[in-house]
Amino acid sequence: PSLNKVYLVNSGTEACEGALKLVRRVTGRSQLISCHNAYHGNTMGSMSVMGFEERKQVFRPLIPDVDFITFNNEEDIQKITTKTAGIILESIQGGAGFIQPKNDFLAKVKKRCSDVGALMIVDEIQPGFGRTGKLFGFENYNVVPDVVIIGKGMAGGMPVGGFIADEKYMDLLSHDPKLGHITTFGGHPVIAAACLATLEEILEKDYAAQSLAKEKLFRELLVHPLIDEVRGKGLMLAAMTRNSEITNKVIFKCQDKGLILFWLLFEGKAIRITPPLTISEDEIREGCAIIIEAMNEILIEN
């Protein structure tokens, strides 16, 4: 199978819904596997594969036959069996704390899927479109998934999502049942034009390669006693502090100084640094100087 057909929908979570339906339709099986601390969106199906109980508990019952494994835990790969329709994973776990796959984890998951006839869905909604040094994050990790879901940056800020798989799989969804996954505005011509223009710009300016050079500069500048580690890849970075209290202080102080940072969904120690790919070297220097200044103030106050 190859990744030769895309369906456009309106958001990332809808792309996830389409992919979950697709793997059930293609395999005729029902079990879906996801990862602890995974985030794939907020509609019912996507929330069912969210690996964070606290945020979904009050909405139960969700869709049945969903199981969870731990990202990077090789023993857990055995939980993918001939009952599994598909497994969904982010190529770099986002909400969990910008955790990269280790020791060919993704390639090992793919091998297991091939062995048992399950399909592998990779969520590129956050890492995709040049943010991690390649057009798609999975290209960094020696694997080609069966299904890819995309969104966020793919239309330069316009609302869109998509899922990609082999034409013969996608045709099942469109013809059997007929119109098996439709939506009024999917493939809207204005949005499609924005997608094309964004893709051309990313490829022409080689923003993927630029994101690696920019990562290097961030890593040189983000050195401070309050930063334990800088996680992530390219322009998907998180500065990790000792605790969420310090992280909150840094984020609020920076906001007062005119710099917008953010948190990660499930990891309170992370200061999220995910600027537009167009950020300049001067802007990186200016932003990092504000972060360091805020951290120096926190050290003095304590």
Ligand SMILES: Cc1ncc(COP(=O)(O)O)c(C=O)c1O
């Ligand atoms: C990895 C990942 N998957 C899915 C989604 C959901 O996308 P949307 O907010 O467009 O529904 C997000 C959004 O934050 C995401 O980061």
